[in-house]
Amino acid sequence: MNRQSSLPFVFLVPTIALLAILALTPTLYALSMSFTDRSLFSPDFNYIGFENYLQLWSDRRFLNSAVVSVKWEVITVTGTMILAVGLGVLMFECASPRARNIYCLIFLIPVLLPRVCAAFVWKFAFHPLYGIVTYPYRAITGKPLDLLADPTSALMVVAFVDIWQWGFFFAVIIVKLLESLPPQPIEASRLDYARPWQIHFYITIPMLRAPLISLALVKAIESLRSFDLIYVMTRGGPGISTETLDMYAFSQGFIESGKIGYASSIAVFMLILTIVAFTIIWKKVNK
């Protein structure tokens, strides 16, 4: 093996070894746990085969949490990308380079806020009696507006906070991507009297297809880890209307029943679902 061909191994082996220790160990442990009836209340446990997995399909809360998780992914990824592309294009078209830099600095603030802080701030902003967001409704109708206690709006409110945190950050990335594009196609289309929306719809956005897909996938992965945001704002409620798979797994493992084995089976299901879904999406968009 010559030096050139061994170099990738020099870099890869320690990284993969570290990854194997940090990621694979708990994953395998969770997989093993998912086949047991392990609970927090006793050190003894039995291997029970696929019983936990079979039980999942008759558990209405699990089925609900799977649906909520899919809804959450679709809403937050779509919302973030729409906001990011819209704002990115708007900044590119309407703001001077200096103003763009100032906007970019401001737009970075939401994502720099710790997730829990953002959740608390927005939770108070949506308070039915004191919240600034609900104030106009109160002022006009004289009635309070409790969006976080309404099963039909709670998920949208939490998704709004997620989109607020990430949409502005992604807008900064998109405006920088637009700035990095070769100017000739844009200038040529302007000479042909193309309208700004036509320029972006037919030229710049298609040119940015690959990075935009990457951004969407990054956001999709990030959205899977929104436990802290949902936990602080609604705890999965009202009822089970914002209870995602990770929230339900945590609830089963540590809040309600101490069923570590059952919680692990939910986590493993989520892992498998994520791998399959992302593989399919990745293959589709790479065609």
Added chain:
Amino acid sequence: MVKHREEYLVKRNTCLMLSAASAAVIIAAQSAAAQQVCTSDLKILAQPQTGLATTESFAQEFRGLSGVGFQVDYLNENDRRARSQADASIIGSYNVYYVDEANLAQFASSGWITPLLDHYPAEYDFDDFDPGRRATATYDGQVWFAPITGGGDLMVYRTDIFSAAGVEPPKTLEELFAVVEAIHDPSNGIYGFALRGQRGSGANVWRWMPYFRGFGGEWFNVDGTPAFNSDAAVRATETYLRLFEYSPPGTRTGSWDESTGAFNSGQVALIVESAPLGGMSLNADASNVSDKVAFGIPPEPLTGGGYAHGFAIGTRGNASAADRDCAGLWIAWATSKENELRRLAAGQSGELNRTSVFNSPEFSEAFGEALPAALEATSAVTKVNFWQNEKWPDLGNRWGIILEELITGQRTDIQDALDELEAYAIQITAN
């Protein structure tokens, strides 16, 4: 009049502080002779209590007793329960856990906490605690925690609103509905009643249980089979949901903080809540309505929810007997008469548990006659409402989520909801 009151308060607080300080000196002198058992700082997991903040401000006194300091991590009730359950069962990073009546059986039977009295210094006089609190701290014949707060339920109402509406404090549930209907005026920012809607055996279920038990509900039939979907449970749930029509927005997904916060901020005319609200509502620093509240016992047939929270010695976090002695010393010190007197001086009535403090002239002087009388009267209707079993947190939390679904309108069929709870109760009791 105001000046006279201020002078009185200054004198009263000075007296209380002096008596607390003298007692602390005595304790310190006693303990100086004792061997210092602690070797490293203690970690305590607790839920916020104003009295604990007062205790923390005397941390140097504990360092003098033990030679070490301590750190208290605070989490709200639901988070504290989840965190302590996970930590006590697997990690053991805390020396002392804040436990409550609802999860005591679970913690004790799982071996996550250690019997307290083996490590509780005798000079701190455990028997001085209120007998009801001591009984709640006992499980399977052993004492597991020293109480930091406890009691039953109290009805607290606004005298100004009641006078304006010409209504009397309700004595029965029928009267409660009539009064609440008469004073409910949300367009002017006044809500008739306040409840807890947030999920949890210690949240919405805690406030629902007095209706269930008051209507004659029992958790189990005489043959030992679960009776969670009985007529009493249906009626209690219907009543609870009906009363929620008068509860302020924010309480549908809120718990103690939201409902008592709504009362103390002046939005609520009447509330039935855990007894510490009485002292809080009189404290001008915490309440906008401190000069216009009165107290009573919960309307019939509601049973007051007897409870106690306190500190217990963690098993995993204290490997040796010396470690457990150290944790026991901290618990004894934090819940000592001296610290209770300091809380009393600070007007923190919710964290008082000792009979010697309740019977002291300082207590009567601090809270007048109305609150102590109401507290005494309410003890007659106080009961243990929940199922005293290690499986209660699981079942209670399950019901909490279903009840939250009903409160927020995510489901509407009460019988179906209770049947689901019944099925779960059969499943976990069979296991």
